[in-house]
Amino acid sequence: MLIRLNVNGEWREADVWPGSSLLAMLRDDLGLWGTKNACEQGECGSCSVWLDGDLVCSCLVLAAQAEGRMVETVESLGREGALHPVQAAFLEAGAVQCGFCTPGFEVAVADLLRHDAHPTDETIREALSGNLCRCTGYQKIVDAVHVAADRMGEVAP
Amino acid sequence: MPVTDRIAEAGKGAIVGVSAPRVDGTPKVLGEFAYGSDLWVEGMLHGATVRSPHPSARVRHVDVSGALAMPGVRHAMTAADLPAGRRYGLDYADQPVLAEDVVRYAGEPVAIVAADSAEEARAAAAAVRVDYEVLPAVTDMEAALRPDAPPVSERGNVLRHVRIEHGDPEAEADVWVEGYYEVGMQDQAPLGPEAGLAIPAADGGVDLYVSTQWLHSDQKQIAPCVGLPESKVRLHLAGVGGAFGAREDVHMHIHACLLALATGRPVKMTYGREESFFGHVHRHPARIWVRTGARRDGMLVNCRVRLLLDGGAYTSSSPAVVLNASTFAPGPYEVPNALIEGTCVYTNNPPAGAMRGFGAVQVCVAHEAQMDRLAAALDMDPVELRLKNVLHTGSVLPTGQVIHGSAPAREVLERCVALPMPSDLPAAFRDRVTLPGGAGNVGRGEHVRRGVGYALGYKNIAYSEGYDDSSEARVRLERGPHGVVATVHSAAVEVGQGLQTVLAQIVRTELGVDEVVQMGADTEVGSAGSTSASRQTVMAGGAVAAACSRVREHLFARAAARSHAGATLAGPLRLADGRVFAGDVAIGVVADLLDPPLEATEVYRHRPTARLDGRGQGDPHVMFAFGAMRAVVEVDLDLGLVRVVQLGGVQDVGKALNPRGVEGQIEGGAAQGLGLALLEEIQLRDGKIANASFTDYLLPTILDMPPVVSAIVEEPEPGSPYGAKGVGEGATIVATAAVAAALRDATGRELSRVPVTPDDLVGISGPRTSAGPAPIPDVPGPRPVYEYR
Numbered sequence: 018m019l020i021r022l023n024v025n026g027e028w029r030e031a032d033v034w035p036g037s038s039l040l041a042m043l044r045d046d047l048g049l050w051g052t053k054n055a056c057e058q059g060e061c062g063s064c065s066v067w068l069d070g071d072l073v074c075s076c077l078v079l080a081a082q083a084e085g086r087m088v089e090t091v092e093s094l095g096r097e098g099a100l101h102p103v104q105a106a107f108l109e110a111g112a113v114q115c116g117f118c119t120p121g122f123e124v125a126v127a128d129l130l131r132h133d134a135h136p137t138d139e140t141i142r143e144a145l146s147g148n149l150c151r152c153t154g155y156q157k158i159v160d161a162v163h164v165a166a167d168r169m170g171e172v173a174p
Numbered sequence: 175m176p177v178t179d180r181i182a183e184a185g186k187g188a189i190v191g192v193s194a195p196r197v198d199g200t201p202k203v204l205g206e207f208a209y210g211s212d213l214w215v216e217g218m219l220h221g222a223t224v225r226s227p228h229p230s231a232r233v234r235h236v237d238v239s240g241a242l243a244m245p246g247v248r249h250a251m252t253a254a255d256l257p258a259g260r261r262y263g264l265d266y267a268d269q270p271v272l273a274e275d276v277v278r279y280a281g282e283p284v285a286i287v288a289a290d291s292a293e294e295a296r297a298a299a300a301a302v303r304v305d306y307e308v309l310p311a312v313t314d315m316e317a318a319l320r321p322d323a324p325p326v327s328e329r330g331n332v333l334r335h336v337r338i339e340h341g342d343p344e345a346e347a348d349v350w351v352e353g354y355y356e357v358g359m360q361d362q363a364p365l366g367p368e369a370g371l372a373i374p375a376a377d378g379g380v381d382l383y384v385s386t387q388w389l390h391s392d393q394k395q396i397a398p399c400v401g402l403p404e405s406k407v408r409l410h411l412a413g414v415g416g417a418f419g420a421r422e423d424v425h426m427h428i429h430a431c432l433l434a435l436a437t438g439r440p441v442k443m444t445y446g447r448e449e450s451f452f453g454h455v456h457r458h459p460a461r462i463w464v465r466t467g468a469r470r471d472g473m474l475v476n477c478r479v480r481l482l483l484d485g486g487a488y489t490s491s492s493p494a495v496v497l498n499a500s501t502f503a504p505g506p507y508e509v510p511n512a513l514i515e516g517t518c519v520y521t522n523n524p525p526a527g528a529m530r531g532f533g534a535v536q537v538c539v540a541h542e543a544q545m546d547r548l549a550a551a552l553d554m555d556p557v558e559l560r561l562k563n564v565l566h567t568g569s570v571l572p573t574g575q576v577i578h579g580s581a582p583a584r585e586v587l588e589r590c591v592a593l594p595m596p597s598d599l600p601a602a603f604r605d606r607v608t609l610p611g612g613a614g615n616v617g618r619g620e621h622v623r624r625g626v627g628y629a630l631g632y633k634n635i636a637y638s639e640g641y642d643d644s645s646e647a648r649v650r651l652e653r654g655p656h657g658v659v660a661t662v663h664s665a666a667v668e669v670g671q672g673l674q675t676v677l678a679q680i681v682r683t684e685l686g687v688d689e690v691v692q693m694g695a696d697t698e699v700g701s702a703g704s705t706s707a708s709r710q711t712v713m714a715g716g717a718v719a720a721a722c723s724r725v726r727e728h729l730f731a732r733a734a735a736r737s738h739a740g741a742t743l744a745g746p747l748r749l750a751d752g753r754v755f756a757g758d759v760a761i762g763v764v765a766d767l768l769d770p771p772l773e774a775t776e777v778y779r780h781r782p783t784a785r786l787d788g789r790g791q792g793d794p795h796v797m798f799a800f801g802a803m804r805a806v807v808e809v810d811l812d813l814g815l816v817r818v819v820q821l822g823g824v825q826d827v828g829k830a831l832n833p834r835g836v837e838g839q840i841e842g843g844a845a846q847g848l849g850l851a852l853l854e855e856i857q858l859r860d861g862k863i864a865n866a867s868f869t870d871y872l873l874p875t876i877l878d879m880p881p882v883v884s885a886i887v888e889e890p891e892p893g894s895p896y897g898a899k900g901v902g903e904g905a906t907i908v909a910t911a912a913v914a915a916a917l918r919d920a921t922g923r924e925l926s927r928v929p930v931t932p933d934d935l936v937g938i939s940g941p942r943t944s945a946g947p948a949p950i951p952d953v954p955g956p957r958p959v960y961e962y963r
């Protein structure tokens with residue numbers, strides 16, 4: 018079936034299998050493999066994207082449900098030479114090891130900071146409890162959120 | 175090519191000893207780093223695997239005709255279609271590429287298919303008809319040793335038995351404590367699934383891009399099974415999303431190569447999460463019986479250990495795991511007399527193999543519980559008891575091996591005790607997320623008790639028992655458009671631990687260059703050995719340092735020859751600020767000395783080790799790294815819910831080449847240890863995995879993991895590059911035991927099994943009991959199983 022949606026500001030379409038998830042469409046049909054697949058059950062958050070501005074697990078959304086809607090992925094955050102403050106903070110804090118969880122975490126952290134510019138440790142842990150990381154033990158991810166919050170606070174007037 | 179071949183360099187100027195930023199950091203934060211599951215090439219097919227639902231069965235007939243008739247399906251293969259070798263394995267090739275006459279575990283591959291799309295391939299796999307005759311299965315490790323147990327392997331059910339006799343094993347003690355411990359089956363659960371892409375080549379060979387831990391071992395196992403010389407099976411590393419031992423064994427490699435060669439098309443295979451649980455080996459479940467004897471003053475006298483590991487259906491790395499478990503069974507303590515009897519058995523359970531900590535994790539759960547028990551029996555402080563007996567340089571181990579290298583176990587434990595404690599604000603004043611059950615809104619901290627536990631442990635670095643463990647690296651120094659560039663080529667695998675960053679730091683340190691380019695890891699350069707056993711900092715690092723030093727020698731020779739032909743140089747040559755100096759006199763500019771470029775290839779080997787003899791005596795291990803952990807927990811005594819409040823880890827690393835990288839290893843390793851203590855267990859029902867998903871197999875989330883405080887102990891290892899030891903396993907070894915100790919402290923219960931459950935904590939289920947130690951199998955000495963034939 019033909020699905021048309023707006024990804025990172027651009028209208029894209031693809032002919033997908035009716036059972037296809039939004040995650041599969043992004044990765045396999047649109048070539049946006051920054052969004053990761055580690056469980057396809059909504060347990061790991063590796064596939065986090067925004068759908069009409071709401072944080073979702075794209076593995077739990079049918080591509081068909083996203084028809085005509087706005088999707089933002091990790092690719093919308095930054096690019097080489099112009100990293101998003103959350104991406105820069107992950108590097109600076111040493112929050113990246115294998116990096117497989119990183120895109121999903123970055124999207125979730127950016128979403129958290131949209132809603133709460135200076136979250137406490139407890140708020141951070143609650144907000145990120147849907148994202149699994151097997152490498153870091155999460156300590157440096159919490160650090161990265163604080164770094165990003167400080168950085169974004171400096172930029173804001 | 176779909177793979178990033180060179181990784182651009184970040185962190186200029188970062189030499190050995192500083193916390194350099196990751197060289198692969200930018201592509202990873204941008205989502206541009208290509209993992210195995212991200213590979214794509216025009217016209218590729220998708221492979222899928224048909225797996226046995228039975229732990230033990232005869233395969234009467236496999237019918238792929240229905241699958242082949244389905245839309246998009248291009249090929250199907252069973253054991254009857256295999257072109258060449260039929261079995262593979264790390265050191266002992268006993269695992270069928272596709273099941274032949276019998277299947278030995280639930281999940282064993284029986285057939286493979288290739289189709290135009292992943293959905294079509296999966297549908298075709300489901301349409302393959304297999305006629306099984308179900309056979310009795312051995313699904314319990316003690317049952318495997320019964321005389322009437324059906325033989326799982328052609329060699330019977332004893333995979334390996336290790337016997338270590340030390341001093342007088344009958345020596346009497348003033349005080350004895352006795353314990354029985356069980357460790358469940360843990361999954362490595364790297365977030366990146368098993369994945370790779372095989373591309374048939376014009377020369378009749380195949381190129382495999384794969385997420386793995388050791389390219390050359392894979393190559394050696396694949397080639398005979400696809401009927402090609404090793405030179406025609408070329409491996410290239412795809413991005414690796416974590417490994418922890420799960421990628422040490424071959425998984426989809428041979429299947430994808432077979433399908434690619436048969437169809438003449440590229441074939442990609444990616445496991446979903448469920449298949450991943452069936453597609454790799456797991457941590458060995460263990461049963462451990464220990465009697466520890468001491469003098470009244472706390473000095474250990476005797477340690478008697480019987481341990482049993484469930485190796486599952488095939489050999490994998492079990493021979494080395496049971497050696498490790500046996501040699502480390504008494505813990506990092508001097509004990510003058512010991513008898514250690516370690517057995518690993520074959521069963522019809524899923525194969526067990528490498529996982530971070532490799533045998534040392536299981537015995538740490540037992541030896542540390544024993545030390546706490548002994549301390550209680552002697553009415554002594556548990557830390558003090560450990561410090562009385564702790565190993566040091568010069569100590570003699572139960573194998574007779576003398577520790578000649580660094581062994582700062584005392585300092586590691588003392589630093590751990592000195593780490594800052596968490597605040598102990600009463601429950602009423604705290605965010606409910608920080609209370610046991612608080613995040614799930616089921617607890618308000620009414621009946622919460624805090625407990626503190628310590629664990630000390632140690633483990634070998636690199637491969638043991640006389641293994642010829644080598645690592646090759648090539649370094650080239652040349653003039654680039656923006657100055658001098660060093661290019662490194664090593665087959666050592668980056669799994670996320672930060673190896674490539676460390677290698678770049680080494681090059682900068684040795685050659686004084688800023689720009690370091692790393693070629694993708696592949697089989698075009700010699701083997702670097704496995705990314706396991708915490709060995710690559712030492713091994714790949716040693717090889718890169720050696721190649722750099724050879725390049726520097728050539729550079730100095732050229733500088734000397736060109737500048738002062740025949741004249742006496744003003745002092746020893748050195749590199750500084752892009753120039754070669756003789757004493758204080760600059761004799762050449764590096765950039766001007768690189769026509770033609772300089773290149774060197776070097777192989778690094780650690781000191782040789784020796785196997786154990788019939789009494790378990792020898793010199794099996796290269797060097798040792800020590801770790802300590804303090805766990806502070808809170809238990810809701812009514813609900814059996816736990817909140818780990820803080821983990822404090824100290825690790826002995828010889829020299830921290832990248833201190834922040836070391837911290838990351840301590841924190842991540844602590845999380846995996848916490849998982850085994852509280853959450854993570856593969857549930858087997860009659861040999862079948864019952865919880866093959868992240869919904870049912872629970873990994874620690876950010877709510878389960880507390881803050882980690884850590885410290886690094888640097889006591890250089892003599893003879894090792896920069897004095898470094900390995901970094902990857904120290905925290906994992908001790909974290910499980912530390913959390914268990916803290917839970918015992920909080921509840922006063924025995925808690926003899928990990929993972930500890932809420933039922934254990936409130937006393938609904940009592941401590942695990944045993945009718946007595948497992949019998950000693952009737953097999954010769956401590957040799958690896960493949961020598962029994």
Ligand code: FES
Pocket residue numbers: 053054055056057058059060061062063064065074075076077
């Ligand atoms: S892949 Fe979507 S939550 Fe794991």
Ligand code: FES
Pocket residue numbers: 112113114115116117118119149150151152153365415416670
């Ligand atoms: S960095 Fe590997 S899973 Fe998070």
